[in-house]
Amino acid sequence: xxxxxxxxxxxxxxxxxxxxxxxxxxxxxxxxxxxxxxxxxxxxxxxxxxxxxxxxxxxxxxxxxxxxxxxxxxxxxxxxxxxxxxxxxxxxxxxxxxxxxxxxxxxxxxxxxxxxxxxxxxxxxxxxxxxxxxxxxxxxxxxxxxxxxxxxxxxxxxxxxxxxxxxxxxxxxxxxxxxxxxxxxxxxxxxxxxxxxxxxxxxxxxxxxxxxxxxxxxxxxxxxxxxxxxxxxxxxxxxxxxxxxxxxxxxxxxxxxxxxxxxxxxxxxxxxxxxxxxxxxxxxxxxxxxxxxxxxxxxxxxxxxxxxxxxxxxxxxxxxxxxxxxxxxxxxxxxxxxxxxxxxxxxxxxxxxxxxxxxxxxxxxxxxxxxxxxxxxxxxxxxxxxxxxxxxxxxxxxxxxxxxxxxxxxxxxxxxxxxxxxxxxxxxxxxxxxxxxxxxxxxxxxxxxxxxxxxxxxxxxxxxxxxxxxxxxxxxxxxxxxxxxxxxxxxxxxxxxxxxxxxxxxxxxxxxxxxxxxxxxxxxxxxxxxxxxxxxxxxxxxxxxxxxxxxxxxxxxxxxxxxxxxxxxxxxxxx
Amino acid sequence: xxxxxxxxxxxxxxxxxxxxxxxxxxxxxxxxxxxxxxxxxxxxxxxxxxxxxxxxxxxxxxxxxxxxxxxxxxxxxxxxxxxxxxxxxxxxxxxxxxxxxxxxxxxxxxxxxxxxxxxxxxxxxxxxxxxxxxxxxxxxxxxxxxxxxxxxxxxxxxxxxxxxxxxxxxxxxxxxxxxxxxxxxxxxxxxxxxxxxxxxxxxxxxxxxxxxxxxxxxxxxxxxxxxxxxxxxxxxxxxxxxxxxxxxxxxxxxxxxxxxxxxxxxxxxxxxxxxxxxxxxxxxxxxxxxxxxxxxxxxxxx
Numbered sequence: 001x002x003x004x005x006x007x008x009x010x011x012x013x014x015x016x017x018x019x020x021x022x023x024x025x026x027x028x029x030x031x032x033x034x035x036x037x038x039x040x041x042x043x044x045x046x047x048x049x050x051x052x053x054x055x056x057x058x059x060x061x062x063x064x065x066x067x068x069x070x071x072x073x074x075x076x077x078x079x080x081x082x083x084x085x086x087x088x089x090x091x092x093x094x095x096x097x098x099x100x101x102x103x104x105x106x107x108x109x110x111x112x113x114x115x116x117x118x119x120x121x122x123x124x125x126x127x128x129x130x131x132x133x134x135x136x137x138x139x140x141x142x143x144x145x146x147x148x149x150x151x152x153x154x155x156x157x158x159x160x161x162x163x164x165x166x167x168x169x170x171x172x173x174x175x176x177x178x179x180x181x182x183x184x185x186x187x188x189x190x191x192x193x194x195x196x197x198x199x200x201x202x203x204x205x206x207x208x209x210x211x212x213x214x215x216x217x218x219x220x221x222x223x224x225x226x227x228x229x230x231x232x233x234x235x236x237x238x239x240x241x242x243x244x245x246x247x248x249x250x251x252x253x254x255x256x257x258x259x260x261x262x263x264x265x266x267x268x269x270x271x272x273x274x275x276x277x278x279x280x281x282x283x284x285x286x287x288x289x290x291x292x293x294x295x296x297x298x299x300x301x302x303x304x305x306x307x308x309x310x311x312x313x314x315x316x317x318x319x320x321x322x323x324x325x326x327x328x329x330x331x332x333x334x335x336x337x338x339x340x341x342x343x344x345x346x347x348x349x350x351x352x353x354x355x356x357x358x359x360x361x362x363x364x365x366x367x368x369x370x371x372x373x374x375x376x377x378x379x380x381x382x383x384x385x386x387x388x389x390x391x392x393x394x395x396x397x398x399x400x401x402x403x404x405x406x407x408x409x410x411x412x413x414x415x416x417x418x419x420x421x422x423x424x425x426x427x428x429x430x431x432x433x434x435x436x437x438x439x440x441x442x443x444x445x446x447x448x449x450x451x452x453x454x455x456x457x458x459x460x461x462x463x464x465x466x467x468x469x470x471x472x473x474x475x476x477x478x479x480x481x482x483x484x485x486x487x488x489x490x491x492x493x494x495x496x497x498x499x500x501x502x503x504x505x506x507x508x509x510x511x512x513x514x515x516x517x518x519x520x521x522x523x524x525x526x527x528x529x530x531x532x533x534x535x536x537x538x539x540x541x542x543x544x545x546x547x548x549x550x551x552x553x554x555x556x557x558x559x560x561x562x563x564x565x566x567x568x569x570x571x572x573x574x575x
Numbered sequence: 576x577x578x579x580x581x582x583x584x585x586x587x588x589x590x591x592x593x594x595x596x597x598x599x600x601x602x603x604x605x606x607x608x609x610x611x612x613x614x615x616x617x618x619x620x621x622x623x624x625x626x627x628x629x630x631x632x633x634x635x636x637x638x639x640x641x642x643x644x645x646x647x648x649x650x651x652x653x654x655x656x657x658x659x660x661x662x663x664x665x666x667x668x669x670x671x672x673x674x675x676x677x678x679x680x681x682x683x684x685x686x687x688x689x690x691x692x693x694x695x696x697x698x699x700x701x702x703x704x705x706x707x708x709x710x711x712x713x714x715x716x717x718x719x720x721x722x723x724x725x726x727x728x729x730x731x732x733x734x735x736x737x738x739x740x741x742x743x744x745x746x747x748x749x750x751x752x753x754x755x756x757x758x759x760x761x762x763x764x765x766x767x768x769x770x771x772x773x774x775x776x777x778x779x780x781x782x783x784x785x786x787x788x789x790x791x792x793x794x795x796x797x798x799x800x801x802x803x804x805x806x807x808x809x810x811x812x813x814x815x816x817x818x819x820x821x822x823x824x825x826x827x828x829x830x831x832x833x834x835x836x837x838x839x840x841x842x843x844x845x846x847x848x849x850x851x852x853x854x855x856x857x858x859x860x861x862x863x864x865x866x867x868x869x870x871x872x873x874x875x876x877x
Contacts, residue, residue, distance in 0.1 A: 254788025396781020
C-alpha cells in the first residue's frame with residue numbers, strides 16, 4: 001500500500017528526530033506471499049534470508065565441530081596415528097577457517113538480518129536484493145572452501161603465515177580455495193555491513209533516536225563498521241598472496257626484497273578487529289536478554305553503548321599483540337601492550353553493567369538467561385587470561401602454546417557460541433511461533449558449560465607445561481592426561497550441541513505455541529505476530545524509550561485494566 | 576558483614592599459600608616453567624603478580640554474578656528494582672580497572688630489564704668464577720655488560736631441524752643439541768632459512784620467532800648449580816613453537832649445560848670429529864676418483 005508523504009519531507013534534517021518522516025517502502029501492487037521450496041531461492045525477505053543464514057551456519061558449525069573432534073581424538077593419546085600430519089594440519093586449518101568465516105561472522109549476519117528491521121520497526125533492510133546477494137556469496141564462499149575437500153584442503157593454518165603459505169612450501173591449490181573463500185565471504189560481509197548501516201541510519205521507527213536504539217542494534221552497527229574497515233584490508237592482503245603464489249609478485253618473499261612480517265601485520269590488522277566482529281554482537285545479545293529475564297531495565301545503557309564503540313576503536317589498535325615474539329623493538333611491544341590493556345577497561349565496564357543489571361532483579365532461570373550468564377562467566381575468564389597475554393614478557397612464554405588456544409576459546413566460544421545458543425532459544429519462538437523445550441535446553445546448557453570448561457580449562461596447564469599449538473603428536477607423559485580430559489570434554493560439548501539440534505527439530509513441529517510475546521520482551525520485534533508477516537508491521541508504533549514494549553504493555557493495562565505485567569515466581573509461558 | 580569475614584580470611588590465606596608455594600612444584604600446570612635461566616625466573620615473577628590480581632578480580636566479579644543469580648532468583652511476590660544506572664558507579668569501576676592496569680604496567684617495566692637484558696656471566700672466558708657485575712639496562716636487547724664473557728650462537732631454523740653455529744675460527748655447526756657452559760651468558764641470534772619457526776626452551780625463558788629475512792635476539796644463562804650432584808650435564812628440552820609445516824611437531828631442540836672444562840673438552844672433541852669426518856670423506860672421494868681416474872660422469876663438482 002502506498003503511504004502518503006507528509007509535506008515536512010523536504011526539510012527533513014531540520015525536524016527533531018522524533019518527528020522526522022522515515023523512508024518507506026512503497027508497494028505498487030499487493031502479491032500473495034510466496035511459499036514453497038523455490039521461494040527460498042528467490043526470496044528478498046530479510047526474515048527468510050536470516051533463516052537461510054542460520055541453517056547454513058548450523059551445517060558449517062557441525063562440520064567445524066566434527067573437525068575439532070577428529071583433532072581431539074588424535075590428541076587423546078600420545079604418539080597417536082589416527083590421522084596423518086598432513087590431515088591434521090588440514091583439520092586445524094579448516095576448523096579455524098570454518099568457525100571464523102563460515103560460522104561466527106555469518107551467524108550474526110543471520111540474526112541481524114532477521115531481527116534488525118523488526119527491532120527498529122522497519123519493513124525490510126535498506127537494500128533487500130543486495131541482501132539476498134550477500135547470502136548467496138557467503139554460501140558460495142563456503143562451498144569453494146569445502147569443495148577443496150575433494151582435492152587438497154588448505155593446510156597452512158587459518159592465518160596462512162608466509163612463507164609457509166607460499167607456493168614453494170604449500171603447492172596445493174587448497175590455498176587458492178582458501179583465498180577465494182575469503183574473497184567471497186568477505187564481499188558478502190562487506191555488502192551486508194553496508195546494508196545494515198544504511199538500514200540503521202535511515203529506517204528507525206518514529207521516535208527511535210540513537211539513545212533509544214536497542215543495544216543489539218548498537219552492536220550490529222559497530223560490527224558493520226568494523227567489517228568494512230577490517231575485511232576490506234584482508235581482501236587486499238589475500239590478493240597479494242594470490243599474486244605472490246601465481247604471478248611472481250614477491251610481496252612476501254624476503255629473498256626478493258619482500259617481507260614475511262608484512263603478511264603478519266596486514267593479517268592481524270584484520271585479525272584483531274575480527275575478534276570484536278565476533279564478540280560485539282554476542283555482547284548485544286547479552287544486553288538484550290539479561291534485562292528481560294531479570295525484569296529490570298538494562299543497567300547503564302549509555303555506558304554499554306559507549307563501551308561498544310570504545311572497544312571497536314581500540315580494537316583497531318592492538319593487532320601486533322599477536323606478534324610479540326617476532327623481531328620488534330621495545331617501543332612497539334610497549335605500545336601494543338598498553339593498547340591491549342586499554343581495551344580491558346570498556347570490556348570490564350560491560351561486564352560490571354551486566355552484573356548490575358541482574359542485581360536486585362527477579363531473575364527467571366530460563367534457558368536463554370542461563371546461556372547468557374554462562375557465557376559472561378566464561379568470557380570473564382577469557383578476558384582475564386587476555387591480560388596475561390597482553391604483558392609481552394609473559395607472552396614470550398605463553399605465545400603459541402595451548403594457553404593461547406584456551407584463551408581464545410574462552411573469549412570467542414565463551415562469548416559468541418554461548419550467545420549464539422542463547423539467541424537461538426530466545427528468538428526461536430519469534431521465528432517459528434513455537435517454544436523450544438526448556439528441559440532439554442537445561443540439560444543441554446549443563447553439558448555445554450561443563451563440557452566447555454572440561455575441554456579448555458586444562459589447556460591452560462598444557463600450555464604452561466610447554467605444549468605448543470598445532471602439533472599432531474606428542475610424547476611427553478605429562479600431557480597425556482591433560483589431553484585426554486580435553487578430549488572427553490569435547491565430546492560432552494558435541495553431545496550438548498546434538499541435544500540442541502534435536503530440540504530445534506522437535507520444537508519446529510511439536511513446540512508449545514508461543515504467541516507474539518512469550519517472554520514479555522522489551523523491543524519491537526515482540527510487537528509483531530510470531531512468525532511475523534512478510535511486511536513485519538501493519539502499523540509501526542511510536543517509540544518513547546529504550547523499552548517500547550514495556551510502554552505498550554503499560555498503556556494496554558491502563559486502557560483495559562487487564563494486567564499485562566509479569567508476576568515474579570509464576571511461570572512465564574507454558575513450555 | 577561479620578559472616579563474610581571467614582571467607583575473606585580464607586581467601587587471603589589461600590593466596591598467601593599459593594604465592595609462597597614452591598614455584599618449582601607448581602611450574603607446569605599453574606606457572607610457567609622456570610629455574611633454568613634468570614629471564615625465565617623474571618617472567619615467572621611477573622606472571623605471579625598478574626596471577627594474584629587475576630584471581631582477586633575473577634573471584635570478585637564471578638562471585639557477584641553467581642551471588643546475584645542465586646540471591647535474586649525470581650520468587651513469588653518479589654519485585655525487581657527499576658534502576659537505570661548510576662554514574663558514580665560507572666566512573667568508579669572505570670577508574671578501578673585503570674588503576675589495576677597501571678599497576679601491572681609499572682610492574683612490567685620494572686621487571687623487564689631482568690627478562691630482556693642479558694645478565695653478566697658468572698664465569699670468565701677461561702671458566703674462572705667472577706664477582707657478579709651490575710645488570711646493565713637499556714631499551715633494546717643490549718650486549719651483555721662490558722667486560723663480561725659471553726657466548727654468541729647463531730640459531731637457524733629449517734624444516735624441521737635447528738642448526739647452531741658457534742663462534743670462532745672453526746665455525747662449528749651442530750644440529751638439534753646445543754651444548755653450552757653453565758654460568759656463562761649465552762646470547763642467541765635467531766634466524767630462519769625457509770619458513771617461520773619459533774625458538775623455545777620453556778625453562779630457559781620466552782620464545783623468539785625465527786623469521787626469514789630477520790635476526791631476532793634472545794639470551795639465557797644456566798646457573799652453575801643446575802647440574803645435579805654426581806652428573807656432568809643438565810638437559811633442557813623444547814620444540815619449535817610456530818607452525819612450520821607437516822612435521823612441525825617433530826622439530827625438537829635441546830640445550831645441554833656442561834661445566835666449563837667439560838664444555839671445552841666437548842668443543843675440541845667435536846671440532847676434531849668434524850675434521851676427521853671431513854678428511855675421511857675427502858679420502859673416500861679421492862679413492863673413488865683414483866680408481867676410476869676421472870670425475871663421475873653425472874656427479875657435480877664436489
